Amino acid sequence: MPFLSFLLLFPLVGALVIACIPSWKVRAIKTIALCTSLINFIVACGLWLVFDNSTAKFQFVEHIGWLPFFNMNAYIGIDGISLFFIVLTTFLVPVCLLVGWVNISKHIKEYCLAFLVLETCMLAVFCMLDLLLFYVFFESVLLPMFLIIGVWGSRARKIRAAYQFFLYTLIGSVLMLLAILLIYFQVGTTDLQVLLVSEFSERRQLLLWLAFFASFAVKVPMVPLHIWLPEAHVEAPTAGSVILAGILLKLGTYGFLRFSIPLFPEASLYFTPLIYTMSIIGIVYASLTTLRQIDLKKIIAYSSVAHMGFVTIGLFSLNVQGVEGAILLMLSHGFVASALFLCIGTLYDRTHTRLIQYYGGLVHVMPLFSFFFLVFTMGNLSLPGTSSFVGEFLILVGTFQTNTWIATLAATGMILGGAYSIWLYNRVVFGNLKPLYISMGSDVNRREFWIFVPFVLAILWMGFYPQVFLDPMHVSVSNVIQHGAYIS
Amino acid sequence: MRKMGGVVKLLPFTYAMMFIGSLALIGFPFLTGFYSKDVILEVAYAKYTIGGNFAYWLGVLSALFTSYYSFRLLFLTFLGPVNSFKANLKDVHEAPQLMAWPLIILAFGSIFVGYMAKDMMIGLGTPFWNNALFILPVNTIVLESEYIPQSIKFIPIVFSVLGALFALNINIVGSSFAYMMKTSFIGRKLYIFLNKRWLFDKVYNDYIASKALSFGYHTSFKTLDKGFIEIIGPAGIMEICTQTMRQVSRLQSGYIYHYAFLMLCGVGVCIILVSFWDIVSPWVDPRIYGIFVLSFIFFNHARKTS
Numbered sequence: 001m002p003f004l005s006f007l008l009l010f011p012l013v014g015a016l017v018i019a020c021i022p023s024w025k026v027r028a029i030k031t032i033a034l035c036t037s038l039i040n041f042i043v044a045c046g047l048w049l050v051f052d053n054s055t056a057k058f059q060f061v062e063h064i065g066w067l068p069f070f071n072m073n074a075y076i077g078i079d080g081i082s083l084f085f086i087v088l089t090t091f092l093v094p095v096c097l098l099v100g101w102v103n104i105s106k107h108i109k110e111y112c113l114a115f116l117v118l119e120t121c122m123l124a125v126f127c128m129l130d131l132l133l134f135y136v137f138f139e140s141v142l143l144p145m146f147l148i149i150g151v152w153g154s155r156a157r158k159i160r161a162a163y164q165f166f167l168y169t170l171i172g173s174v175l176m177l178l179a180i181l182l183i184y185f186q187v188g189t190t191d192l193q194v195l196l197v198s199e200f201s202e203r204r205q206l207l208l209w210l211a212f213f214a215s216f217a218v219k220v221p222m223v224p225l226h227i228w229l230p231e232a233h234v235e236a237p238t239a240g241s242v243i244l245a246g247i248l249l250k251l252g253t254y255g256f257l258r259f260s261i262p263l264f265p266e267a268s269l270y271f272t273p274l275i276y277t278m279s280i281i282g283i284v285y286a287s288l289t290t291l292r293q294i295d296l297k298k299i300i301a302y303s304s305v306a307h308m309g310f311v312t313i314g315l316f317s318l319n320v321q322g323v324e325g326a327i328l329l330m331l332s333h334g335f336v337a338s339a340l341f342l343c344i345g346t347l348y349d350r351t352h353t354r355l356i357q358y359y360g361g362l363v364h365v366m367p368l369f370s371f372f373f374l375v376f377t378m379g380n381l382s383l384p385g386t387s388s389f390v391g392e393f394l395i396l397v398g399t400f401q402t403n404t405w406i407a408t409l410a411a412t413g414m415i416l417g418g419a420y421s422i423w424l425y426n427r428v429v430f431g432n433l434k435p436l437y438i439s440m441g442s443d444v445n446r447r448e449f450w451i452f453v454p455f456v457l458a459i460l461w462m463g464f465y466p467q468v469f470l471d472p473m474h475v476s477v478s479n480v481i482q483h484g485a486y487i488s
Numbered sequence: 489m490r491k492m493g494g495v496v497k498l499l500p501f502t503y504a505m506m507f508i509g510s511l512a513l514i515g516f517p518f519l520t521g522f523y524s525k526d527v528i529l530e531v532a533y534a535k536y537t538i539g540g541n542f543a544y545w546l547g548v549l550s551a552l553f554t555s556y557y558s559f560r561l562l563f564l565t566f567l568g569p570v571n572s573f574k575a576n577l578k579d580v581h582e583a584p585q586l587m588a589w590p591l592i593i594l595a596f597g598s599i600f601v602g603y604m605a606k607d608m609m610i611g612l613g614t615p616f617w618n619n620a621l622f623i624l625p626v627n628t629i630v631l632e633s634e635y636i637p638q639s640i641k642f643i644p645i646v647f648s649v650l651g652a653l654f655a656l657n658i659n660i661v662g663s664s665f666a667y668m669m670k671t672s673f674i675g676r677k678l679y680i681f682l683n684k685r686w687l688f689d690k691v692y693n694d695y696i697a698s699k700a701l702s703f704g705y706h707t708s709f710k711t712l713d714k715g716f717i718e719i720i721g722p723a724g725i726m727e728i729c730t731q732t733m734r735q736v737s738r739l740q741s742g743y744i745y746h747y748a749f750l751m752l753c754g755v756g757v758c759i760i761l762v763s764f765w766d767i768v769s770p771w772v773d774p775r776i777y778g779i780f781v782l783s784f785i786f787f788n789h790a791r792k793t794s
Contacts, residue, residue: 164722167722168721168722224717225721227713227714227717227718227721227722230713285708285712288700288701288703288704288708289704289705289708289709289713290704291700291701291704292701292704292705292709293709
């Protein structure tokens, strides 16, 4: 069953249909875009239902010949790790389209087109089993995002933010391209299934790992290379921030998991202290910086840096608990951070300001919104019962077995996480209303309510019964890390 | 509380609930708190070590303070002299039904659950929780605690009563004397120390919290994020690029004889390098070209900013 090619091509079909509709038929454009993305989501859920949990082999594999003479073919397939990222992607894109339902007034057709094309590119990143094509789609997500930030952002700084986002990510990836070429010239193909069983010498592995690291570290983001993130998140429109936080940050860590760790096991082991140091510095640095921010979106952006620091610690603990915790934290962060950006978007739509000093006492006028905001804030601080707790706990368990100091420091990072989340919630929702600055609009309307509810359900489901999400991952994760197991 | 008093006539139900709760809290014999508090103190004493004794005496001291503040609350709020204005007392009303019924249930629990459920929790061990609370038979200290001196067993209740008497004396009977003590020099210092939670907040805020917050803004945000990392990242690279491009574009002076001169020099250097390579090569290291380029960039950058 060509599930995956359907998944990849259907948004493009929708985009083509939309491209043929004249721009003034706004209602038709939005409906078709939403239906396309919803059908894609249903197909992805169907993929999840018929997924076989008991094998680590790639499933639903399809082979599309691209450059067969050079052994660069488009193999697409998923395993336990990619499955949930595909479900997350197809879940977030309809949400983004819904967010722009009334707020985007100009160029709605191009907005829907950008998101559908972005959906195809993101899905392709997660299913691609060919190194070069993975790289192509990895970079291709930058193009629609550049447009989304640059056109529909909210203030003049969006241009600078879009350029910074684009160039930062691209420059890191140049080294990755060189590494891919080196791999191709050594092995003769860029097919992942062949590369997984081919060996690189240790020196070569170190170089290749570093080249891949340059690209992934910018995307994750790891601390000295993270400054594109606050800019991009703040200047992007709500839907752009949702996709950025929900999916694009995960591309970097997915790359680590899918390519760096299995292809270069000795190098991963060699560079684990580097990753640990950078991640711990990232967690503490980003958390402390978050405490002093005054812009709502910047707070969530910096807290995303801290959470991704946790994810990289979990990934490089190189045992099953740590890696599964990392993947679960990635998924959970995809839900929680996106939901928080949606909350901020709700506030921004009413008042057009993101500065905390103008907000206060929202619980009096928007109680339903305060409830949703509370659930997502609890998710952000990893309250037990939410998905982030399961992820972070598994990460700490896994990391403790590898390096107890790092686990201790990461646990103190969790405390700071609680500090900034609660403080933000306190200042915005409780306290006195500030009618001098803002006269509040209405509580959440029906569209926003039905956007928030699936996020709450997902976070609570993953928090209380993560079994369903962890079962498909077990065998695939064991397979990914066993490449290096015989060394340590 | 210092502005309340004598409210027992207005809120009898609330007073009854608070009284029951306070008695259970201080470990009044045979209420719920007794079966937890006194058992802990007795078992601590029964270890007969210095650590056990230390725990016992500190625990008894804390029982004294517990009784003191519980009874202080009862005295100041309910039983003491009235200290508020009639306008405030007019609106005082009992708890609504929704709050009252849970309070009743909890009061019954405070009184009876201790005796009824004590074997479920403490004692020689029980299979009630499916052996979740398991006591190894070698730990006979639970038996040992039954045989400690009788005076030791009386001390917690004696201290609780003493605490209640202290509360009565300091807050109601001798309140003017207490006020004089509190406003004396050393009394004020002690009061502030205890009121400010042993000045823990000051220590914590000054040495940890303000350092962390200042790091989060001054160091990590301003100096590093928007400073150092921006300079070696986008802002700095942009600056160097624009400077260098401006300098390089000044090479295009527009005069043909400038161009002709440069062409002549370039051709001359190329011919010398190509034809006299054997003589020249020990003096030419390709790395010098990189040094030329870098020094061109930074020389111009430094000259521009100086």
